[in-house]
Amino acid sequence: MTADLAILFSMAVPLVGFFGVWLFDKQPNLREAATLGAGAITLILTLIVFHAVGAGARPEVELFDVVSGLPIAFRAEPLGAMFATLGAGLWIVNSIYSIGYMRGHHEKHQTRFYMCFTVAIASAIGVAYSANLFTLFVFYEVLTLSTFPLVTHKGDEAARNGGRIYLGILMGTSIGLLLPAVVWTFAIAGTADFTPGGILAGKVDAAGPVLPFLLGLYAFGIGKAALMPIHPWLPNAMVAPTPVSAFLHAVAVVKAGVFSVLKIVVYIFGIDLLAISGAAGGFVWIAAVSILLASAIAMNKDNLKARLAYSTVSQLSYVTLGAMLATSMGVMGGALQIAMHALGKMTLFMCAGAIYVGAHKSLVSEMRGLGRVMPFTFGAFFIGAMSIVGLPPLGGSWPKFLLMLGAADAGQLAILGVLILSSLMNVAYLLSIPVMAFYMSPDERTDDGRVLGLDDRAPAGETRLGVKWGALKEAPLLTVAPPIATALGALLLFFFANALYDFLLPITEGGR
Amino acid sequence: MDPLQFIIDRYNYWIFIVLMMIGLYTVIARGNLIKKIIGLNIFQTSVFIYYISIGKITGGTAPIYTTAHQEKLFGHGESHERESHDGEGHGGGHGDQSHGPEAAGHESDDGHGEDASTDHAAEPLHAGASNDAAALTAGAGEAPHGAPGDIHAGAPNPPDALTGGDPATTEALGLTINPDLVEPIYSNPLPHVLILTAIVVGVATTAVGLALAVRIREAYGTIEEDELEDADNIAEFGVADPRDREPPPGGKGERPDGPPRGAKLAGDRLSTRLGRGGAS
Amino acid sequence: MTIADQLPVLPIILPLVLAPFAILLRNGRAAHVFAVVVCGAAFAFCAMLLARVTAEGVISYALGDWAPPIGIEYRVDLANALVMLLVSGVATLAAAFSYASIRTEIDDRQLPLFYAAFMICMTGLLGVTVTGDAFNVFVFLEISSLSTYALVALGARVDRRALTAAFNYLVMGTLGATFFVIGLGLIYQATGTLNMADIRAQLSAGPPGAMPNSMVEAAFAFILVGMGLKAAAFPMHLWMPNAYAYAPSAVSAFIAAASTKVAVYVLIRFTFTIFGSDFDFIDAMLTYVLTPIALAGMFFASIVAVFQEDVKRMLAYSSVGQIGYMLLGISFGTEAGLQASLIHIFNHGLMKSALFMAVACVMLRLGVHTCSGFHGLTKRMPFTAAAFIFSGLSLVGVPLTVGFVSKWYLLQAAFDAGRPWAGFLIVASSLIAVVYVGRVIELILLRDPPSEGLLANDVDGNPVREAPLSMLIPMWVLVGANIYFGLRTDLTAEIAGRAAAALMGGAQ
Structure with a gap:
C-alpha cells in the first residue's frame, strides 16, 4: 500500500469501524472487536505513513474543492505523522481500557460511546494530516461535535452543564476567532496551504499590528489548546467517563489543539517571521502565566480528575510556549511535549479511572494507603507522574530540557525560572499522590482490618469484575494493564527520544 | 419662480401625497380592521391617481387612431425597421450578455432580434429620455413630452395602441411617425393600463383582507386590534397584559389545557372559533 | 418555433394554468399528487433553464412575441435561474411533504384549494424571479403574496392567531407592494420605460450628471422600503414571526425558504441591474442604510x-x-x-x-x-x-x-x-x-x-x-x-x- 492511500484509509477505517460498531449494537463482544480491529488497522496505516515520512517522503491526497481554491487535502509531514501515529496507537490502548471501564461500570449507551469514539479518532487524524488551514478547521469542528455526546454521556444535569460549557467555549472560540482568522489568512496570503517556512512572510507588515492580532486569533481561537483564560471547558469536560477524559482530554482533543497551534506557527507564520517581528513575545508570557496559574489551581483540587485536568491545562501551555518562543529548540520541545505528555497524562487518567472502578474513590484525600492494595495502579501512576514532572529516566524530561534550551535561545531567561517553578509545583501536586497512597496509612479500617470502601461501598446489587489477587484488591485487569503499558511507553521513549528528535527535525527547517 | 405657483402647478402631486398620508395614517392609527382596509385602499388609490396623472396630457385624448393614419404610417414601416436593425448601437448596459448566438432563437418571426429593439440607447428613439426634467418642471397635469415618436416619453405612441400585431412593426412605426400626421395629442395609455392591473390587484387584496376580517370576527368575536391582542394574551397567559403574568403553573412551554387536538380534528366551527388555546 | 424556445415561460404558465384544475379534483389526495407533478414539472423546467443558461448565456424571451422594451420580457440569467431552481425545488419537496401534515391541520374540503393556492404562490414567486419587466414584478409579487395570505390564514383551525397573523401580513405586504409601485412610477416618469434592461440603458444615457436625479433616488428609496417589507428586513419584519409560526407547518416550510429570498433577489436585481453601484447614491445607500x-x-x-x-x-x-x-x-x-x-x-x-x-x-x-x-x-x-x-x-x-x-x-x-x-x-x-x-x-x-x-x-x-x-x-x-x-x-x-x-x- 502506498503512503498516499494509507493517509486516506487511516481516516476511512475508523469510519468503517463506526458502522461496524453500529451493526453489532446488540453483540458487545463483536462490537468491541470492531473497535479494536479498526484500531489495529488504523495503527498499521499510520505507521506506514510514519515510515514514509521518516524516509523523507511527503505523501499527499487531495479530495475535492469545497470552497474555490481550497480543497479538502491531506499531506503528511513529521509533526502530523507523529500525532496521527500517537493517536492511533493510544486509541487501541484506550479501547482496551474502555472495555474494562465501561463494563466494570455498567455504563449505558455503550454503542453510542464507541461510535462517537471512531468519529473522534478519524477527525483527529484528519487534523493531523490536514494540508491546509481549511481542512484543519473542518476536522477540528467535527472533532468538537463528535466528542460532545461523549462529554454528556451520563445525561444528567452535571453532564448537561459540562456539555454546554464544553460546546459553548469550543464552538464559540472556533467560530468566533479561528474561522475569521483562517479566512483572513486566506485573504492576505491567497493560499491556506501549510508550507515550510510559512506563507505570511512578505505578505504582512512584520512590525504592524496585524501579525500579533492574527496570532492572537489563532492562539485563543484554538480553544482546544486550553490557553488561559479559555481553559474552563477542560475541567468541565471531566464529567465524561474516564476513558473519554483519558484519551480525548489528554490525547486526541487537547493535543489536536496544541498540535494545531504548533502547526500554524511553523507552517503558516513561519518561525523566522515570528522571531523577527517579535509578534509572539506577549503570548510567551500568556502561556507562562497559564502554566503557573493552572498548576496553582491544580494544587488546590482534591478531586483527582479535576487536578489532572488543571495539570493538563498547565502542560498544554508548554506546547504553546514552545511554539511562541519562535526558536527551533522551542518548537522541537513543543513537538516532543505533545508525545511525551500524551503518554504520561493518559497513564494518570487511566489510573484515576482504575481507582474509581476498583475502589470507588475520586478524591485525593481518600487515597491514603490505597497503594498497598492497588500497587500496580499506583505504580503506573507514579511512573506517569514522574514523566509529567520531567524526571529522568522518563520521556517527559526531554521536552522540558529542549524548552529550556529554546527559552535560552530566545533570550527569555525568566522563562527558565517559570519552567523550573512549574516542575516543582508538579512534584507537589502529582508525586504527592502515590507517595500518600504508598506510605501513609488509611484513615479507616473495619474490625477485621480491611480497608473500608473497596467492596463495601459498591452499590448494592452490583458485582464487580475485579480480579482479586489475594490481599490485593486491584481494579479489573483490563483497566490496570493499559496504564502499565503506557507507563512503560513513557519509559521507553526516554531512550528513543533521539530517534523521534531526528524524525521531527525537518519541521524546524528555516528556523534559527 | 413664485413658490405659490410652484405649489399650485403640482397640485396633482399634492393630492397624491395628502391622500397617501391619510391612507397610511389610517392603516397605522386605527385599530379597527375594516378601517385599516379602508386606509389601505385610500393609500393604494392615491398611487393610482399618481400614475394616472403622469400619463395625462392637458388636451390629450384617448389614444384612438384613425384609419387614414394607420395606412400611411404602415406604408413607411419596413425600410426603417431594417435600418434600425442594422444600426444596432449597443449600449454597454446589456451588451455583454445578449449577443450570443442564442439570441437568434428568440427572435420574433420577422427576424427582428431583441437586440435591435432593446439596444437603441444611442438612437434618436430615446432623444427625450431626459424628460424627467420635463416631468419635474411640467405644469399642472401636464405630462412630460418627449420628441414625437419617443416611445419612452410620456408622449403618445399611437401605433402601439392600435396595431396590436407585430411588435417589431410597431416599434419601427414608432420611429417613423411623420410629425405632420400626429395632429391629435394623445395621453400616454401605458400608465393607465398599468393602473388597471393595479386596481385588479387592489380589489383582490381588499377582498382577501375583508374575508380575513370576517374570519377573525368569527374566531374572536371582535375586529378591534387591541381586543384581539387581549384575547390572545388571555388565551396564552391568562391575563390581558403579559406584563402582569405570573409564572405559568405547569412549567414553561406546556401545552395549554385546551381540548386535545384529536377532539378538534372533528373540525367543528366551535373549535375553530376558540382556537387551540381558547378554552383555558 | 419549438417548444424548447418557450422554456422560460413554461415554469410560470404551467402551474398558473393548471392550478384551477386542482380545485376541480375535489379530492385531497388527487390534488396532492397533481400539485407534486406540476411543481415537479416546473422544477424540471427550471433545472433545464439553469443548464441552458449555464451553457449558452442569458435567455431573453418576449412574452406573446411582443419584443421588448414594449412587450414584457422574460430574461433568464444565472442569478435568477439559481433562485428559480431553489423556489421550484423547495416547492416540489414541500408539496410532496405536505400531505400527511396538512390534512391534520385543515379541513379535508379545503385540501384542493390549498394545493391550488400553493401552486399559484409558486407561480408568483417564479414569475417575480424570471421577469425582466419591472411592473411585471409587482403583478407576480402580488399573485404570490395574495396566495400566501390565504395559505397562512389556513392555519386558523389549529391556532386562530393565524388569522391575525395573515391580516397583519396582508397589511404590511400591501404597504410594501404599494411602496414598490410608487418607486416604479417614479422610475417610469424618469425614464419612460419599464423594461429592466431598458431602464438601465436610459439611466446611463443622456448627458453626464443628468442621471441620477432626485426622482431616481427617491424611486430607489421606495423600492428599498417596499422590498424590505416583503423580505422582512430587520425593522420591517414585524409581520413575519407570527405569519411563519401560525401558518400550517408545510406552508412555513415553503414560504420560509422561498418568499423572502425572492424579495431579496428583487432587491439585488434593482440595486445592481437597474440602478447599478456606479451611481454614488447607490453606494451611499448600501453603506449607510x-x-x-x-x-x-x-x-x-x-x-x-x-x-x-x-x-x-x-x-x-x-x-x-x-x-x-x-x-x-x-x-x-x-x-x-x-x-x-x-x-x-x-x-x-x-x-x-x-x-x-x-x-x-x-x-x-x-x-x-x-x-x-x-x-x-x-x-x-x-x-x-x-x-x-x-x-x-x-x-x-x-x-x-x-x-x-x-x-x-x-x-x-x-x-x-x-x-x-x-x-x-x-x-x-x-x-x-x-x-x-x-x-x-x-x-x-x-x-x-x-x-x-x-x-x-x-x-x-x-x-x-x-x-x-x-x-x-x-x-x-x-x-x-x-x-x-x-x-x-x-x-x-x-x-x-x-x-x-x-x-x-x-x-x-
Whole structure:
C-alpha cells in the first residue's frame, strides 16, 4: 500500500469501524472487536505513513474543492505523522481500557460511546494530516461535535452543564476567532496551504499590528489548546467517563489543539517571521502565566480528575510556549511535549479511572494507603507522574530540557525560572499522590482490618469484575494493564527520544 | 419662480401625497380592521391617481387612431425597421450578455432580434429620455413630452395602441411617425393600463383582507386590534397584559389545557372559533 | 418555433394554468399528487433553464412575441435561474411533504384549494424571479403574496392567531407592494420605460450628471422600503414571526425558504441591474442604510430568537437574522459580497426549509411546535431529530454543511471588501445562532421524553411514532442537499460567482 492511500484509509477505517460498531449494537463482544480491529488497522496505516515520512517522503491526497481554491487535502509531514501515529496507537490502548471501564461500570449507551469514539479518532487524524488551514478547521469542528455526546454521556444535569460549557467555549472560540482568522489568512496570503517556512512572510507588515492580532486569533481561537483564560471547558469536560477524559482530554482533543497551534506557527507564520517581528513575545508570557496559574489551581483540587485536568491545562501551555518562543529548540520541545505528555497524562487518567472502578474513590484525600492494595495502579501512576514532572529516566524530561534550551535561545531567561517553578509545583501536586497512597496509612479500617470502601461501598446489587489477587484488591485487569503499558511507553521513549528528535527535525527547517 | 405657483402647478402631486398620508395614517392609527382596509385602499388609490396623472396630457385624448393614419404610417414601416436593425448601437448596459448566438432563437418571426429593439440607447428613439426634467418642471397635469415618436416619453405612441400585431412593426412605426400626421395629442395609455392591473390587484387584496376580517370576527368575536391582542394574551397567559403574568403553573412551554387536538380534528366551527388555546 | 424556445415561460404558465384544475379534483389526495407533478414539472423546467443558461448565456424571451422594451420580457440569467431552481425545488419537496401534515391541520374540503393556492404562490414567486419587466414584478409579487395570505390564514383551525397573523401580513405586504409601485412610477416618469434592461440603458444615457436625479433616488428609496417589507428586513419584519409560526407547518416550510429570498433577489436585481453601484447614491445607500439594517437584523433578531419558546417563531426570527447576512453581502457592493449573498439565498432556503419540515413532523405527532415537544426527540422520532440536528448545525455554519459555505464566502467577502470588522460581526452573530440552535438540540439530545402529561403520547393518545415516510423522504432529501452542497459547491458557488460577475458587470 502506498503512503498516499494509507493517509486516506487511516481516516476511512475508523469510519468503517463506526458502522461496524453500529451493526453489532446488540453483540458487545463483536462490537468491541470492531473497535479494536479498526484500531489495529488504523495503527498499521499510520505507521506506514510514519515510515514514509521518516524516509523523507511527503505523501499527499487531495479530495475535492469545497470552497474555490481550497480543497479538502491531506499531506503528511513529521509533526502530523507523529500525532496521527500517537493517536492511533493510544486509541487501541484506550479501547482496551474502555472495555474494562465501561463494563466494570455498567455504563449505558455503550454503542453510542464507541461510535462517537471512531468519529473522534478519524477527525483527529484528519487534523493531523490536514494540508491546509481549511481542512484543519473542518476536522477540528467535527472533532468538537463528535466528542460532545461523549462529554454528556451520563445525561444528567452535571453532564448537561459540562456539555454546554464544553460546546459553548469550543464552538464559540472556533467560530468566533479561528474561522475569521483562517479566512483572513486566506485573504492576505491567497493560499491556506501549510508550507515550510510559512506563507505570511512578505505578505504582512512584520512590525504592524496585524501579525500579533492574527496570532492572537489563532492562539485563543484554538480553544482546544486550553490557553488561559479559555481553559474552563477542560475541567468541565471531566464529567465524561474516564476513558473519554483519558484519551480525548489528554490525547486526541487537547493535543489536536496544541498540535494545531504548533502547526500554524511553523507552517503558516513561519518561525523566522515570528522571531523577527517579535509578534509572539506577549503570548510567551500568556502561556507562562497559564502554566503557573493552572498548576496553582491544580494544587488546590482534591478531586483527582479535576487536578489532572488543571495539570493538563498547565502542560498544554508548554506546547504553546514552545511554539511562541519562535526558536527551533522551542518548537522541537513543543513537538516532543505533545508525545511525551500524551503518554504520561493518559497513564494518570487511566489510573484515576482504575481507582474509581476498583475502589470507588475520586478524591485525593481518600487515597491514603490505597497503594498497598492497588500497587500496580499506583505504580503506573507514579511512573506517569514522574514523566509529567520531567524526571529522568522518563520521556517527559526531554521536552522540558529542549524548552529550556529554546527559552535560552530566545533570550527569555525568566522563562527558565517559570519552567523550573512549574516542575516543582508538579512534584507537589502529582508525586504527592502515590507517595500518600504508598506510605501513609488509611484513615479507616473495619474490625477485621480491611480497608473500608473497596467492596463495601459498591452499590448494592452490583458485582464487580475485579480480579482479586489475594490481599490485593486491584481494579479489573483490563483497566490496570493499559496504564502499565503506557507507563512503560513513557519509559521507553526516554531512550528513543533521539530517534523521534531526528524524525521531527525537518519541521524546524528555516528556523534559527 | 413664485413658490405659490410652484405649489399650485403640482397640485396633482399634492393630492397624491395628502391622500397617501391619510391612507397610511389610517392603516397605522386605527385599530379597527375594516378601517385599516379602508386606509389601505385610500393609500393604494392615491398611487393610482399618481400614475394616472403622469400619463395625462392637458388636451390629450384617448389614444384612438384613425384609419387614414394607420395606412400611411404602415406604408413607411419596413425600410426603417431594417435600418434600425442594422444600426444596432449597443449600449454597454446589456451588451455583454445578449449577443450570443442564442439570441437568434428568440427572435420574433420577422427576424427582428431583441437586440435591435432593446439596444437603441444611442438612437434618436430615446432623444427625450431626459424628460424627467420635463416631468419635474411640467405644469399642472401636464405630462412630460418627449420628441414625437419617443416611445419612452410620456408622449403618445399611437401605433402601439392600435396595431396590436407585430411588435417589431410597431416599434419601427414608432420611429417613423411623420410629425405632420400626429395632429391629435394623445395621453400616454401605458400608465393607465398599468393602473388597471393595479386596481385588479387592489380589489383582490381588499377582498382577501375583508374575508380575513370576517374570519377573525368569527374566531374572536371582535375586529378591534387591541381586543384581539387581549384575547390572545388571555388565551396564552391568562391575563390581558403579559406584563402582569405570573409564572405559568405547569412549567414553561406546556401545552395549554385546551381540548386535545384529536377532539378538534372533528373540525367543528366551535373549535375553530376558540382556537387551540381558547378554552383555558 | 419549438417548444424548447418557450422554456422560460413554461415554469410560470404551467402551474398558473393548471392550478384551477386542482380545485376541480375535489379530492385531497388527487390534488396532492397533481400539485407534486406540476411543481415537479416546473422544477424540471427550471433545472433545464439553469443548464441552458449555464451553457449558452442569458435567455431573453418576449412574452406573446411582443419584443421588448414594449412587450414584457422574460430574461433568464444565472442569478435568477439559481433562485428559480431553489423556489421550484423547495416547492416540489414541500408539496410532496405536505400531505400527511396538512390534512391534520385543515379541513379535508379545503385540501384542493390549498394545493391550488400553493401552486399559484409558486407561480408568483417564479414569475417575480424570471421577469425582466419591472411592473411585471409587482403583478407576480402580488399573485404570490395574495396566495400566501390565504395559505397562512389556513392555519386558523389549529391556532386562530393565524388569522391575525395573515391580516397583519396582508397589511404590511400591501404597504410594501404599494411602496414598490410608487418607486416604479417614479422610475417610469424618469425614464419612460419599464423594461429592466431598458431602464438601465436610459439611466446611463443622456448627458453626464443628468442621471441620477432626485426622482431616481427617491424611486430607489421606495423600492428599498417596499422590498424590505416583503423580505422582512430587520425593522420591517414585524409581520413575519407570527405569519411563519401560525401558518400550517408545510406552508412555513415553503414560504420560509422561498418568499423572502425572492424579495431579496428583487432587491439585488434593482440595486445592481437597474440602478447599478456606479451611481454614488447607490453606494451611499448600501453603506449607510443597508449595512446598519443588515447588522441590526443579524444581532437583534438573533437575540430575540434565543428567547423564543416556540420553535417556529425562533426559526422565523432566525430568518430575519439570516436575511441580515444576505443584505450584508449586498451592502459590500462588491462581486464577492454579491456572490456570498446569492449563495446564502440558496443555502438558507435549503436549511430553513428542512428545519421547518422537522418542526412539522413534531407538530404532526405531538400537536405542538414549542420547545416542550422536542424533549428527548432522539428517543421518539430519531430520524426527525437527526434531520433537525443536521440542518440546525447547517444554520449555525458547521463545516461540511451549506451554512459553512455561506459563512465562508461571506467572511471572505468581508475581508476582501476591506471590512474585517464586518467579518467579526458575522461570526459574533453566528455565535448567537449557536445558542438558539444549541438550546433546542440540547433538549433533543439530553432530555428524556416526558413520561406523563399531554406530551407523553401523540395527539391521538398513542405512543409517539416516527413521522410517516412521505414526510421523512422529502425532509431527508433537503438534509442531503444541505450536506451535498456543503461539500460540492460547483453548482452554488460557481454559478453564484458568475451571476455576481454578470450583475456587477451590468453596472459598469
